[in-house]
Amino acid sequence: MNIVRIATYNIHKGVQGVGPQRRLEIHNLGHAVEQLDADIVCLQEVRKLNRSEAQHFTRWPEMPQADFLAPEGYEAVYRTNAFTKHGEHGNALLSRWPVVTHQHEDISDHRFEQRGLLHVEVMVHGQSVHVLVVHLGLVRGSRARQLAQLQRFIEREVPPTAPLLVAGDFNDWGALVKRVLNTVNLRAFEGARQPTFPARLPLVQLDYVYARGLTPLTVQVPSGRIWWRMSDHLPLIAEFALPI
Template sequence: MNIIRVATYNIHKGVQGLGPARRLEIHNLGLAVESLDADVVCLQEVRHSNRLEAKRFPMWPELSQADFLAPQGYEAVYRTNAITRHGEHGNALLSRWPVLSHQHEDMSDHRLEQRGFLHVMLNVHGKMVHVLVVHLGLIKASRVRQIAQLQRFIEREIPESAPLLVAGDFNDWGKTVQQAMAREGLHSWNARQPTFPSRLPLAQLDHVFARNLTPMGLMVPQGHIWTRMSDHLPLIAEFSLPIS
């Protein structure tokens, strides 16, 4: 049996706190990502660059955050969702498996939120596995339209028989996302695992959905170190990949 261990994590751009108490957490996040021991790590709010933060924090990495966070032997894929005054940020995928190709689709619904999703194709034990890294909007009406766009992309670009993972921060406090994903044959582990806010988790905003993969388990790391690095906790899911 081939097991795929997948993690999704909104890293809050590698910085936590407000005002003078703001602190750089990207170095701790590097150790944390490695400790997840995931084959595939799906990241949201990843900074490619930020000139203001680079001036503010002497230890700001020279590498982009996706490359900085990739454990040794992993391949990093990053695509920008938002361009800001001082830099840009988006989604990233870190893979222990070879990356075959990748693309990005913009799903910005209004001018106040720049959003998108990353589509990566991986070679896992000789089988092509599709992964979508998603970060949906804060407004419910926007999310409904973004989910519909995601569904159209899946129907258009991904063969129905192909193994598919859809992971990320869906910003949904209800069951709208689960129900929409189920209509595409995508399901997650039944047990609820709250991931937000990290200090007192009340809602599971982060999900890993799968099609043509068998769910094996779901867990959220606990402990003080995780609560200080981001406003989200990471979510780890394991799946078995059919052997053909």
């Protein structure tokens, strides 16, 4: 049985805290990503660059965060969702397996929130697996429209028989995402929820991995002080069996 291990993690742009008390966590996140030991790591709120933070922190990495976080031997794919005064940030995917193709689609619903989805095709154990990295909006109406756009994207870009994983920060603790994605045969792990937010005292699950055409095996959320110090989210790690 061939297994794919996938993690999703909102890294909060590699910085925790506010104002002059904020601290740089990107170096700790580099060790954390390596500890996840995932074949595929889906990341949200990843900075390509930020001129203000680069001036503030003496140890700010010179390379984009996706490349900095990629363990040795991994390929990093990054696409920008949001352009800001001092730089830009977006979604990223780190893969232990060869990347075949990748593309990006803007799913922004209004001018106050710039959002996007990252689509990457990865060859895992010789099988093509499609992965979508998403970060949905804060407003429920926006999420509903973004989910509809996500459905259209899948119908247009992903072959109906191809194994598909959709992972990320869905910003939804109700039933909306599950209900919509179930209609296109995407399923998350059943049973008890795995709270991922807020990291210090997780109460709700905002981060999920949905799958189509793969068999769910295990899901877990690491906990402890080393994790809640690095981001306001905890990572979620899931394992699936590839189709035979």
